[in-house]
Amino acid sequence: MSIDPRVASGLRDVPPSVMIPRERMLATFRETFASFGFVPIETPHIERMEVLTGKGAGSDEVLRQIFEVTNKGGEAGKLALRFDLTVPFARFVAKHVNELGTPFKRYAIGSVFRGERPAKGRFREFTQCDFDTVGTESAVADAETAQVIYASLTAAKIPAFTIAINNRKVLNGLLETIGVADQTARVLRVLDKLAKIGRDRVALELQYAEVSENLLDQFAAAQRIEVTNPQLAQELADSVERLGGLNESPFQTFMSREQADRLLDFVTSGRGGIDVLVPVETALRESESAMKGIENLRAIFDLLISAGVPESALKIDLSLARGLDYYTGVVFETTVNGWEQYGSISSGGRYDNLASLFTDRRLPGVGASIGLDRLLALMEEAGLLKGQSTTVPVLVANFPGVAPTVAFGLAARLRKAGIGAEVFPDPIQIGKQMGYGSTRGHKVAVIVGPDEAEKELFNLRDLATRQERKALPWAELERTVAEALGAGS
């Protein structure tokens, strides 16, 4: 009896057809990050539990999804797999900041682990590509963050995309003005769902307590209705009450419908070019916070334009909240035009104090993360990935009856000339070797039969058209193959 070769639930193997574009994309990101002076670091996949769960407060979500790690002789509950790259980076900076100095610009690419319920397209291990600048409050670092997103996605040949930019301080000023400044965290969480669930639903959730959010989902799903207006919501509330068992009413009112509408009118009108800030500046002129936020947004736009980032790739979006309430300044989200439903493929923002859990030293910073897996899924669905499963364009046949040193030597020459080449290992029937090449996606095959070997000649077959050029001299191998590939690609 064999052991079943399946992977554990929620995990996956990545086959060559996905890995080849993935590696190419990662190489592009690494090069781009590095060209801005971001340096690579690596932290272990395993961290001490205490580091990941903070002071044990407010980390229920994290604790529920965390993978604990133990080994023989080790105590249970002490180690776990990282669930993001931010917490390990905070620990790293706290530990090493004195030797590294600031500003410190790092990138990190690696697997993170979350025990989420397995679902289509969602995995328990996935890759994050993070870059951050710590130790500065400069708008230069803010702008550079957006610039790196732009440069990385452009270099990776992602089709037209838009980087939406907001500043948390503008939102804060707005909430002050409306009179709900004490609800900031809650409002940010709800507002973050605007693109996903629509204005009506967000207005509803802004009015009512957070506890109702999940319940609304559950009841709406159970009753197959959509919560698009207050009346339906009330019906749901009644259902909840009939079932009982809740500590507080899920429909406690947190702000009036009027306040919610004012907030939503404001943020949805603040979408577009830098000019949308003009009326905002007037409306929020009493708020010092909002004025600082607006100044920062203007500085970022100026810097990005000076670096040649096209305005068409940028937009102000005052409704942009980002769920995480540790952002304190600029925030970014990036969507591929026409694929907004995929959500953001690169997000980030500025935080006041990265490593407060680990050090008393205040370390402000700004950074972003590129969602590699989501990006690849999008590109695959958009038909932008070639279904290629070879890394080389040339297959060198291993002709029956010809010394394998011939194919081996010719392939080595091609590689030396910078042309990737694979030698078929076994001298089987040539048709089968060509079939291998066609299936994998090799472009051409170099074939040397016994006659050719004797005369130092080769045949060159185009694996797509099956056309073959015969009796070409070995002396011109590199040039001939390079030309054929140049013409064929």
Add this chain to the structure above:
Amino acid sequence: MSIDPRVASGLRDVPPSVMIPRERMLATFRETFASFGFVPIETPHIERMEVLTGKGAGSDEVLRQIFEVTNKGGEAGKLALRFDLTVPFARFVAKHVNELGTPFKRYAIGSVFRGERPAKGRFREFTQCDFDTVGTESAVADAETAQVIYASLTAAKIPAFTIAINNRKVLNGLLETIGVADQTARVLRVLDKLAKIGRDRVALELQYAEVSENLLDQFAAAQRIEVTNPQLAQELADSVERLGGLNESPFQTFMSREQADRLLDFVTSGRGGIDVLVPVETALRESESAMKGIENLRAIFDLLISAGVPESALKIDLSLARGLDYYTGVVFETTVNGWEQYGSISSGGRYDNLASLFTDRRLPGVGASIGLDRLLALMEEAGLLKGQSTTVPVLVANFPGVAPTVAFGLAARLRKAGIGAEVFPDPIQIGKQMGYGSTRGHKVAVIVGPDEAEKELFNLRDLATRQERKALPWAELERTVAEALGAGS
């Protein structure tokens, strides 16, 4: 109170000064593997326990070092972190071989985890770089494995190194001839320590049962003596007996001293160029197994020479055993000349059946692994790594009183011309900005003060010599900087 930012025992952070050459080396390996048609795959860090521990037989060593993984709601003992990339590859091939077809050539680079006792230079998480060809028994694939080792290390600028090559079949023939064929696995394990512990000690361990190996270590350590001759060994044996508690005597004799000497004489004489095989061929001519092994070694040498691998980088070493008894044909080990004490930096070999635990389909193959961490440690000790901690040659100063858009725009131009450039984020004192650049290892700084900004000029400072060229025109920025870097590097 802050949380202590230390890493868990036996783990480590990799700082930029190590990560920068490490990433460069990995990029080189990926490119080299790919140029031979090896395709990348990735498997999860977490595997089902059953996959990693096989049928539960003979895996005590593995079980002792394995990191178990559990999450809330998951059953204990079901999941674990991979301890190598070979077992996951075997599972991968068994699962996907029908869709992928053979021959299948893959590479994989990733972290593996072993709960070894922490020691200097030995970590519980380390990186493996594996490449394998499965589905063929061809000597072409064998030779290519050595060729890829050669090409990878050469491309990574590793100083002179030697790839030692043997074939397990030659050893098997020898053991038959000497009359100890039934002890193959044990002999291979002991012989593998030849470079490390020397001939006397190996002869001793060949004679006596395996159980004595660890005990010898323990007693030698406890008594601060070195086991270099049989007399000392006997004293140790007496100590063991005095302590009692062993199921079998650790000094049960497995072969005679004469047999051990004959074996050792033979394998140590079989070291050098391909010509060392001539007397071996005569001595073992009765052994069909040895003849096959010798034929394979000759074919591999012929192929490697035809591909331009210099003979000086290759040697036959009949004493080369590799500890793992699943190798069945050619085996490889690679040492850097003059750094043999570091052990092998790239090893591998041929196996008859990769995935037998997971499928009935027989999948012969050959592959090797490059020990990235060991290689970097060696290069660091040999002074071959620059202590660089920046990824860019140019620092663009952020001059107080000059709009940051100037520096930002000039840096963008340099990057567009393929020259990495970093903008200092804060307009602090220029001396401090230059200090940042010197410490990090930037080569030159571009400085634009208020006067220069007005006239569209810049100053270029060499950060090593502190010499500064003044009032250069912006229009010639890219060319001027490129020239300065070309001259300085």
